[in-house]
Amino acid sequence: MKKLLLILIVVVLLTPSCSKSLLDQMNPNTLTVEEFWKTEADAEKGVNAIYGMFYQDGTWARWIFFRLDLTSDEGFSKSPWIELGDWTRFQYVNYDFWEGNNWTWRDTYKAIFRCNQVLKYVPDIEFSDPTKKERILAQAKFLRAFHYYYAALLWEKIPIVLEPPVDPGVQHPESPLEDVWAQVEKDLNEAVVALPEKWDDANVGRPTKGSAYGMLARTYMQQHKWQQAKTALDYFFTGAGKDLYDLVDFKENFRATQENNKESVFEIQHSNENTGGDCDCVDNNMGSNRPQFFAPRGIGWSDGQARYWLVEEFKKEKTVDGEIDPRLRYSLFYPDLEKDFGDKIYGRSWEWDPDEAWFKKYSRDYYRNNEDYFSEVNNRVIRFADILLMYAEVLNELGQTADAYQYVDRVRQRSKMAPLATKYPSIGNNKDLFRERLKVERALELCGESVRWADLKRWGDLDTQEKVNIVAQRDPDFKNFEVGKHIRLPIPQVEVLNNPYLNQNPKY
Template sequence: MKKIFLLTSMILLVASACNRDFDQPNPNSPTIASFWKSDTDAIKGINAVYSTFHRTATLYSRFLFYHGMLRSDEGYGSGGDITLNNIMSFNQTNYNEGLTAGTWQNLFIGVFRANQVIAYVPTIDMNEALKNRIIGEAKFLRGLFYFNLTLYFGRPPLILEPSEPTDRPSSASNAEAWAQVEKDLSEAAAALPLSYTGDDLGRATRGAAMGLLGKAYLQQNKNQEAITALAFFITGEGKGLYTLTANYQDNFKAATENNSESVYEVQFRFNPNESTDDDVDETRINNTGTSIAQFYAPRGVGFSDGGARRWLIGEFKKENTAAGTRDPRLAATLLFDSTDVRGPQSSLVYGQTFASRYGTNTGESSAVWFRKQLNDNEAGRTEEGFRSPNNLRLIRYADILLMYAEALNGIGQTSHAYPFVDMVRVRAGLRPINQAAGWNQAQFLGQIKHERITELTGEGWRFADLQRWGDLGPELSVRDPEFTNFVKGRNEYYPIPQSDIDLNPNLTQNPGY
């Protein structure tokens, strides 16, 4: 009888389990909403949004640099990562590949975290000024995440409330996605302070929001709107807050971070208490450094997964300084056989001459590497690692000036645009542009394209520039053979991850995939 009773009990348990609602919340577990009780919780919450920058390798710790630089004509996958090389060559067959799908997913993790701050911090009884600032920071960060989602994927779903497992958002149009970026950044700017001090240095400022807003408008060729936003720096309350540094290379050294030219920097730091030199992963080792340097450094001191195209050198050499010397930005931007103008016997690569490391008759002898994110300027540095403390200067004042000039030219005010280009040129020692030449819009835009190469190469904006100008296409193969594979109407954007489409029937794939 006991055996029959036990068997009957098991049948009843299985039957009841089959009818259980597995989506029902566990009443013993804390809910997300129950966390948000105090100003301390609000600060922890916004800090968690910033920490998305360091999440694995898929955001500003590495992958976003791949997308902005290596996928453009200024760079390429130069190492042994075949998947990376194929994607950068517009030859992607796996739409769930981590390089693209991981970027998408981690950007949405940032959106998810920002949405919680925006939804729950308003309900907290706390200092109103601090509350508004934190909400403004969250809107800036959500705007930044959606800027990248729209730039690289074209049509992301707009998720603007804390997510639920049953949510099935539809793909937004490209215009709708950009409109949300504009809205978030405009509202953020109104709530953010002009500057910070102490431990708060590095949080989003009003200038950061206005700079990114101007960039978002310009990316859509909304030139008048871009001028209005960027005027914050020229004639508005941001005038005088930012200046060009006397030494161009100070914008790329860990010792001179958060300087007068920095509009917004992603903050990285080396923590000596971290127990490993493994890759960046906030969920596993809480690494707050960046692995960009490790993957971009020359072979022998790093992995050399990302290399620079040699045509860039010629762009810097198109004109000398007013003193007749080579443009000093070349040596600050690229490592190659003649980073030192005297040649490979004098050009140092982490303490050794280029000639001694790579010779003059090998495949490496023509190699070029991006330098701005490296730490080779540190005395005694012989190799890179996964925990570089060198901040990423996401938006610089020089970029603001060039964008402002481009937008002025875009509305036909070319004659007013010259001085802003000249500020950037004169800092580098070049002569001002001869305004008497009287360039038309097309000619001036051609000059802007040159100036953005010599000033901003290796900073992650080249693909966005080419996309904005409508210059992406197979014709770029004359200086980057990978563009032979580029298909117009397809490769301007990455594929939406197939795994997301499989889970959400309201998402649709990008054209051509």
């Protein structure tokens, strides 16, 4: 027996030196980098894989809305999941809270990795049509910029990764916010050259020149680069895009009935045909989870709600016909919805607290009485109404306030609201007064559309305690807001611990 054990020990000790390859076999069902990036079809699969990241929980399937809508003064959470609720009210105890932080970081960088693969390997693939290749590369640049834009909004100083890693253990240093914005600008400016004005029907939903100019304008505006933002937005008013976009029936921006319409500048395509699980796999759910998490109690999970001040703001001004602003009907669920417009809430009369409200945009109450994880309603990331209000803001900041009115009025006119100068003559050409009114106009038109957090940051409303106190009058959660700290999220602690070049954000 002892002799047998001795023989076994010798075999074990010798095995690593003579049969290491047995433990390092490639999966025959998985293509290597060297085997895959060979054909036009490979390039198409590569770029399509980037779009697949929109359906991951950390991005536009679920958790991004908690960061952009509920953390702003438009929304909040009374979720029984205490840690989830805390992450919408600036009580960040566990920096590694997966659903609130780590998953969004992870999925953002997975999307960037897929963009980087396309940008590295597709240039070496021969195409019969060079334009097709240019458009694939342009899509990858747009999508990389898109994900870096939102990462900059959330964490600010982050690593900029522009190559797929040769060694998985390679770590990247953090970059200052201005460098992240510069990279977003570079990618978008390069993408816009090759992106088409429009795609054919088979490719609707991919970014266009208008999509890139819209994101570029947002990027410049967050940095107060007003003249550059105006140049980007000129595309929609004096450039090639002036006849491509217009306003449509307001409610059709949030339903599955008229998607990719003339008001759409960029929207994420969702489908309820694949009701698979939450995974990064061929069976992945391509629907949006947002309606399930934002629906009223008893209909969905109700982890996210709207602040009631929005309802009150809608009712402050009547239409030229003396009616309630019709946008309220399609923006929010609130106690008097049935009395005001005759609409029930998913077929129910009001049964919730008298001061509660929920986001109605992207809900499916117009044809069903409940929600699930598989909403087919596309997410309109940028629509033309936003472009109009952005242009008004830029013109105002450039001292062209008198010219800015017309763009606000186009948005107001659709809802039968009187011209801004008629209703609020005291504003005149005062830049500060115009900006304050524009803040309200953006809330009325765009509430619940994931733009408010960027707005608050851009306006400087979170930069001083005095200004935060004003926001807290609308949203008591901002009483927890610490100036200089909560303007950004903590970087996931596991990333800080694993990366010697990465420092935690200030005050965390």
